[in-house]
Amino acid sequence: MYEALKQRRAIRQYKTTPIDKHLIETLLEVATFAPNDRNREPWHFYVLQGEALNKYEEVATDYLTERFPTKPNLIESSLKVIQTTPLVIIVTSEKVENDEAATKDNVFAVCSAIMSMWLMAEELGLGFVWRTRGIGLVHDDRLHSFIGASSNEQVVGTLFIGYPEEEDLKEKKRTSFEVKTTWL
């Protein structure tokens, strides 16, 4: 477990090789094992491949041209990411009516589920990154309506997944836990 946690990396470049359905199902299954308050199981997964990714690209084009009107290179490189990613999974969390604390707890549970998927992906030889900004589109309503999420769902993560292309990963840098810890 120590090595798995230490070696997990955000992988952003993939081969275009499609991913077997049973591997995708394994990622989705382990997600459902995550801890979650009162067993509300607040997650929902939207799996995008092939034609669905072309539509996602259209939504992203719309968003990026509006957001970065003077940066055509940024738009082009962002869209290339979608074009070269074989699998995207968008994960939502259920809101709980009139209960902000439970709604937050649901998001925490969904985050745990995403982390389980990330570690499982590595075990299956898949590269994985959780995106929120830019083409992650988590903070834009267009993604919400594109996937057909209901008004009581909130998008927590857009997961980009594929067989890793050779990548020169820099050494992982982290501040020591000693600096981040207060012993009371």
Ligand SMILES: Cc1cc2nc3c(=O)[nH]c(=O)nc-3n(C[C@H](O)[C@H](O)[C@H](O)COP(=O)(O)O)c2cc1C
């Ligand atoms: C909530 C969350 C949002 C993230 N959003 C993005 C993103 O929008 N784009 C991106 O390239 N990486 C994103 N990442 C990945 C981080 O950049 C990455 O985890 C960080 O650089 C540390 O690298 P490591 O995961 O290899 O340890 C996100 C990670 C998390 C947990």
